[in-house]
Every structure is written in C-alpha cells, then in structure tokens.
Amino acid sequence: MKQKLIWALARRHVWSDANSTVVRIVSILSVAGVAIGVAALVILQAFMGGFTEAIASGLSTMNPPLHIYAPGGGNLNDFDLGVVQEIAEDIPGITRVEGILEKAAVVSGAAGTVSGAIVRGTNEAELIIGIDLARELDIGAGDEIRIASTAGAEISGMGRVLVDTIATLVVDSVGDFGIEEYNNSLVILPLHISRNIFRAQGELSSLGGYVERGFDPVVLSSMLDSALNEEYVGGGWPVYMSCIPYLAFHGNLFKALGLERIAMTIVLALITVVALLNLSSALTMIALEHRRDVGVMRAMGLAPSGVFSISIIRGFLLGGSGALVGLAFSWISIFVVNRYFPIRLDGTVYWIDVLPGVFPVGTALVVTLATVLVCLIVSLFPAFSALYRSPSEALRYE
Amino acid sequence: MNKELVLSAVDIHCSYGSADASIQVLRGAEIEIKAGEVVAVTGPSGSGKSTLLHALGFLERPDRGKILICGEDGWALGGRKRAALRNRKIGFVFQFHHLLEEFTLKENVMMPSLIAGESKEDAAKKADELLDRVGIIHRASHFPSRVSGGERQRAAIARAIVMKPDIVLADEPTGNLDSGTSTEVEKLIMELAEDGNRSFLLATHSNDLASAVHRRFFLNSGILTEGD
Structure with a gap:
C-alpha cells in the first residue's frame, strides 16, 4: 500500500x-x-x-554478397570457379559460388534509340533490362534489343571500328533494380549468351558467393579470402584470387x-x-x-x-x-x-x-x-x- | 492524577541562524504531559510556540535537551523509526490546516493509515467514522479548496487523530477561523480529548481555548513557564 x-x-x-x-x-x-x-x-x-x-x-539484391576477383583486373575462368566452389564447400554459411561475366556494350531498342549499357552474364535464365534503360530504348517485355560488343572489334584500314558481334535478343522482363544506376544501365542475361556476345568462352570477370541468412558476409569473406590465400600462396603461387564483401566497394x-x-x-x-x-x-x-x-x-x-x-x-x-x-x-x-x-x-x-x-x-x-x-x-x-x-x-x- | 506520562521534555534549547548570528528561540524549556491532559501554551507571536511544538513532535531537532514520547526518544532513533513513531504516537494540527490540496477530505484523513501500511479499505472505514464524528461526512469526497475553513480544520483534526495517537500537537488550531467556527472547533477538541483519553498540547492565542484546558504554559523570550 x-x-x-x-x-x-x-x-x-x-x-x-x-x-x-x-x-x-x-x-x-x-x-x-x-x-x-x-x-x-x-x-x-x-x-x-x-x-x-x-x-x-x-x-x-543486385550483387552477390561475396565478390571474388583476380587482383590487378585479370580475368578468371571456369577452372578458377571450380577451385573456389571446392574451397567454399568447407566454409559453413556460403551457399553457392557462381561465375559472372560483366562488360560494357552498346544496346539499341526501338528504331533510332541507342545507349551504353553494362551487360552482365549470370546464372539467370532470362534477359532482364533496367526499367529506365527500357524506357530510353522505348521497349518493353517481349520486344527485341540488339547488343553490340566491341570485344571482337577490328580496326579497318580506314581507321573505323568494325563491330562484328551484334546479338538480337528478346527482352523477357523489365526490372526495377532499386538503384537508379542499375535501372538506367544494366542488362542481365544468361552467362552463355554473354560469352557469345563478348567472344569469351570459358572466361569470367568475377565470381560471386552467396551467403546463408543470418551469416555475416564480412566474416565469411574474410574466411574465404584466407582459404584462397592459403591455397595459392601456401602452395608457392603468387596471390591469385581474393575475396571481399561486395558492400566494401562502397565502403x-x-x-x-x-x-x-x-x-x-x-x-x-x-x-x-x-x-x-x-x-x-x-x-x-x-x-x-x-x-x-x-x-x-x-x-x-x-x-x-x-x-x-x-x-x-x-x-x-x-x-x-x-x-x-x-x-x-x-x-x-x-x-x-x-x-x-x-x-x-x-x-x-x-x-x-x-x-x-x-x-x-x-x-x-x-x-x-x-x-x-x-x-x-x-x-x-x-x-x-x-x-x-x-x-x-x-x-x-x- | 496518577496517569501515565505521555510527553516529557527536559532542557530544550532551539536556535536559528548561523553560529555568529544565532537567534535563541527556546531556552531550557521543560514540560510534562500525562495521558488525557489538555495543555495550552500561550505567548506573543514569534515567542517560539511553533518551534516548541515542532521540537516536541520530532520535526525540528533541538540544539540541546531530551524529549520522550511514551518513553521513546525520537532523536535517538533512525529516520525511518522516528517517522514511524510520529505516525503511531503523535498527531499534528496546523494553523492553516495544511490539508493536501490534491486529495479529498476523506483521502486526507486516510493518509496516516496508508502511510502506516494499512489497507485502503481499513483506512477508508476509519476515515468515514472520523469524518462522521467531526461532523463533515457529507464533505468526504470534496477537495479542501471546495469546503469552508471550519470544515477544513475539522478534517485536519480528524486526520491528526485517525491513528489514535497518544498526543496531538495543535499549532493555533483556531487561529485562522472566525469566532463562531473557532468555538465549534475548540469544543470538538475538548470532546475528542475526553472521548479518547487523549492528550492535547495546544499552542494558542485564544483565551477561550486556553481557559478550557487542564493546564496552561506561557512562553516568552524562549522561556516556558507554567501558569498564566
């Protein structure tokens, strides 16, 4: 009381x-x-x-949380992907590792439209184009786009660039990637198509590791990086592959x-x-x-x-x-x-x-x-x- | 009279102010009150009547002297036990009633019981009985600001006796009332003293009240003397 x-x-x-x-x-x-x-x-x-x-x-959402790359900007390949996949299997929390081939290209849509774009080849089964880029090219799902790559370009005797890879593809869907930069420049398509466009069979620009919910990507990336270091440097090789959390790019x-x-x-x-x-x-x-x-x-x-x-x-x-x-x-x-x-x-x-x-x-x-x-x-x-x-x-x- | 001693105060000295500018308010005051006695202290304004009552009620620590209420020296106790002694043995009535404005008259009367840890129901029952006894049960749910001065003072008296204290120290209980209401309150105090064999020490200016009590003391310049 x-x-x-x-x-x-x-x-x-x-x-x-x-x-x-x-x-x-x-x-x-x-x-x-x-x-x-x-x-x-x-x-x-x-x-x-x-x-x-x-x-x-x-x-x-648009990028795997773990980014595996070759220091110095060198390309990777399917063999490297296999090595990393094998190492990652021993690290709990990493669900899978995939290869990515990402390069710049020129894209055109409706008549008279053209734009620069980043073409990313992944395990995705569809072709998805950023919403703002689709608007700029005046196209929608089901429309055709043409992607021109300079990867196989040759310089003619007249000094002109001869682009010999132009792929015509059907857009499966238009996506809102959440970030303006992706919406106005990104085209995602299956890896084998991007390899054809860029004439880069077996080649990868980077590898992406995915993480189980509840695990910290920073910790897992450090573990994978250490494991990669041990695999190569420990085996007498120079540093060949490194891993950083993707968000570290925007640290x-x-x-x-x-x-x-x-x-x-x-x-x-x-x-x-x-x-x-x-x-x-x-x-x-x-x-x-x-x-x-x-x-x-x-x-x-x-x-x-x-x-x-x-x-x-x-x-x-x-x-x-x-x-x-x-x-x-x-x-x-x-x-x-x-x-x-x-x-x-x-x-x-x-x-x-x-x-x-x-x-x-x-x-x-x-x-x-x-x-x-x-x-x-x-x-x-x-x-x-x-x-x-x-x-x-x-x-x-x- | 062969009654039990309720209050005993010996050689009480009280002063205010700093050591170099001290005002001596009480100089060796001595008083004894037995059970059922009603005693009045008179004296001019500023003579120290309130200070005497506060000291006897363990509200003001004297510079010197010993005070016993029912044989207990409150100043020898810790704060919590002294508070409990005040709660159980001493009732206070103040000149300006000092009811808590945020509480109804009934809640004010319940307050000492609740402080003692009694249940709300018991405290309410006791408060109702006392409010009825002092004649203001119809005002029980009123706030102090909504009742007359006489009714407030009656509520204050009810609050002072709700714990059935051995002694009630009343500081000018009629000092702020008109003559008619004063007479009613004086009569009530005398009745309550006789009813409960309860001792009262009244500091008062009222000749009527002072003449009705068993013994009188006079306080002047800090000296307390028995008689007129």
Whole structure:
C-alpha cells in the first residue's frame, strides 16, 4: 500500500488540477520538450537508417554478397570457379559460388534509340533490362534489343571500328533494380549468351558467393579470402584470387553516411539536453510548490525514503510521459510520411527515388530508456534537497 | 492524577541562524504531559510556540535537551523509526490546516493509515467514522479548496487523530477561523480529548481555548513557564 501511496502522491503532484497554472504549463512544456527531443532522434534515425538500408539492400539484391576477383583486373575462368566452389564447400554459411561475366556494350531498342549499357552474364535464365534503360530504348517485355560488343572489334584500314558481334535478343522482363544506376544501365542475361556476345568462352570477370541468412558476409569473406590465400600462396603461387564483401566497394559511402548520422544525432541530442534542462526546472518548481505538503507528510510519518521516492517518481512520470509521447509521435510521423507524403529524391543523385523511413525499434528503445534514465538523474537534485530538509523547515515554507 | 506520562521534555534549547548570528528561540524549556491532559501554551507571536511544538513532535531537532514520547526518544532513533513513531504516537494540527490540496477530505484523513501500511479499505472505514464524528461526512469526497475553513480544520483534526495517537500537537488550531467556527472547533477538541483519553498540547492565542484546558504554559523570550 505504501508504494501505491507514494506513486499516487507523485502522480497528483505532477498532474493535479490543484497545481498552480504556472507549474501546470511548465510541466506540459517539459513533457512536450522531451517528446520533441525523443521524436527528433527517432525520426532522424528512421530516415538516415532507411536511406542507408535502401542503398545497401539495392546493392546487395543486385550483387552477390561475396565478390571474388583476380587482383590487378585479370580475368578468371571456369577452372578458377571450380577451385573456389571446392574451397567454399568447407566454409559453413556460403551457399553457392557462381561465375559472372560483366562488360560494357552498346544496346539499341526501338528504331533510332541507342545507349551504353553494362551487360552482365549470370546464372539467370532470362534477359532482364533496367526499367529506365527500357524506357530510353522505348521497349518493353517481349520486344527485341540488339547488343553490340566491341570485344571482337577490328580496326579497318580506314581507321573505323568494325563491330562484328551484334546479338538480337528478346527482352523477357523489365526490372526495377532499386538503384537508379542499375535501372538506367544494366542488362542481365544468361552467362552463355554473354560469352557469345563478348567472344569469351570459358572466361569470367568475377565470381560471386552467396551467403546463408543470418551469416555475416564480412566474416565469411574474410574466411574465404584466407582459404584462397592459403591455397595459392601456401602452395608457392603468387596471390591469385581474393575475396571481399561486395558492400566494401562502397565502403566510403557507408562511412560518410555513418559520419553524417553521428553528427546529426549529436545535434539533435542537444534538443533533448535542452528539454531535460527544462524538465529539471519543472521538477524544481513542482518540488517548491509541494514543499509544505512534503513537510505535512513527514509529520504524518512518511519516512525520508518515501520523500526521496516521491521526487524521483515525479521525474520518472514527466520524463517517461515525454519519452512515450515522443515515441508515439515519431512512429505516427514515420507511418504518415511513408504512406501519404513520401519524400521524393533525385534518383540520379541519391540512387533511390523515395526516402524510406524505417522505424528503428532498437534505437527507439535505447533513446527512450536513456531519456528516462537521464530524467531520473535530473530528479536526484530535488530528491536529495527534499531528503535533507527538515520537516519543520518544509512546514514553514510559504 | 496518577496517569501515565505521555510527553516529557527536559532542557530544550532551539536556535536559528548561523553560529555568529544565532537567534535563541527556546531556552531550557521543560514540560510534562500525562495521558488525557489538555495543555495550552500561550505567548506573543514569534515567542517560539511553533518551534516548541515542532521540537516536541520530532520535526525540528533541538540544539540541546531530551524529549520522550511514551518513553521513546525520537532523536535517538533512525529516520525511518522516528517517522514511524510520529505516525503511531503523535498527531499534528496546523494553523492553516495544511490539508493536501490534491486529495479529498476523506483521502486526507486516510493518509496516516496508508502511510502506516494499512489497507485502503481499513483506512477508508476509519476515515468515514472520523469524518462522521467531526461532523463533515457529507464533505468526504470534496477537495479542501471546495469546503469552508471550519470544515477544513475539522478534517485536519480528524486526520491528526485517525491513528489514535497518544498526543496531538495543535499549532493555533483556531487561529485562522472566525469566532463562531473557532468555538465549534475548540469544543470538538475538548470532546475528542475526553472521548479518547487523549492528550492535547495546544499552542494558542485564544483565551477561550486556553481557559478550557487542564493546564496552561506561557512562553516568552524562549522561556516556558507554567501558569498564566
């Protein structure tokens, strides 16, 4: 019963109609301040995280997570693929390794259209063309495209390039690859067709390793790289094949995004600090307003620990309310923006067309708990003041 | 009178302020009160009546002296036990009632019982009985700001005696009331003292109240003397 009483006292000190107008306004403002601080942090993390995730997801969808290549840009071949497949079998978490042949080519679609493209030969059974490239070539699924390769080109006596490989192919589907760069330049087709186009039988430009869900590509790539190193260098060969996680190609981008996220988090955390200072003044005002009440409670036999608890709970109630309101506000804001007011981006600059907000559950939890914890710390000062003040002094307070 | 000693205070000294600018409020005050006695302390404003009551109720630590309530020295106890002693043995009535504004009159009266750890039902039952006894049961669910000064002071008195304390320390219980209401509250205090064989120590300016009590003390310049 005592604990219930202490909670009831703290709750009514904070929310009672009997409080003066000034204290009520300051209490509401301090809750609003904490709510805005929490919401700002969560919303920032939602959109910064959403942006990073969308790019990483787009890159990962279009590329195998493990990239195996020959240092120095040399080509690989089917034998190398067999070697890597054999080594990868001993590494748990790598599901399969495939060969990729990727080269630049010229593509034309409807009459009068032509564009540069990246033609990627994989284990894919269909020919898929990026949505923006399809638009540029004015074609759709079922239409024909012509791919011209300079791989087998010869220079004539007149100095002209003679392109002797022009393949006419039917587009199976038009794909949205998630990233602008892929959408306006990528053509994916079966490996044997690309080998024909580029006159590169048995040749591969790189190998791609796929990873089982739940395994970290960075760890697996390091393991595969070590195994490859051991196989070749250990056997007296020079370094022949290396493995890196695909996203490492864009490491600088992700580091820059991470840095920007940290900087913005610090700036927005300052809003929360200001809100907490406001909360501190609100708690002090509430403590002053109820100083005599605390003296009366002491006279009635409330132990000093009860007085201390009341002050701490006041801070918890104000800070916790603010944090919860902020959390709810941020969730609703992210939902509404995603659903009704999507933030459009220039895909040629940002790779993605829409900035997605992903509610960061873990971060939101950490921000909320940290805010409540700081609120408790902030309430320590009025709590200790109340603890060490004699009941008589509190009773005399007017 | 061969009754049990409820309160005993010996050589009580109290002062305020810093060491070099100290104001001596009580100088060697001594008082004894037995069970069922109603004692009044009179004196001019600022003579230290409130300080005396606070010291006797273990709300203000005296510079010197010994205070026993039912044989227990509150200042020799830790904070929690001293609080429990106040809860069980001492009731307080203040001049400005000091009811908790956020709680109804009934909740205010329930408060000491809840602090003692009693169940809400028991505390409510006791509060209802006492509010009925002091004549304001019809105001039980009202907040202090919605009732008259006399009703507030009655609620404050009910709150002070809800734990059946051995002694009630009342600081100017009628000091803020009109004469008619004062008379009613004075009458109530005397009835409650007789009903429960309960001791009262009243700091008062009221001659009517002071003349109705068993013994009177006069406090002036920090010196407490028995008699007028």
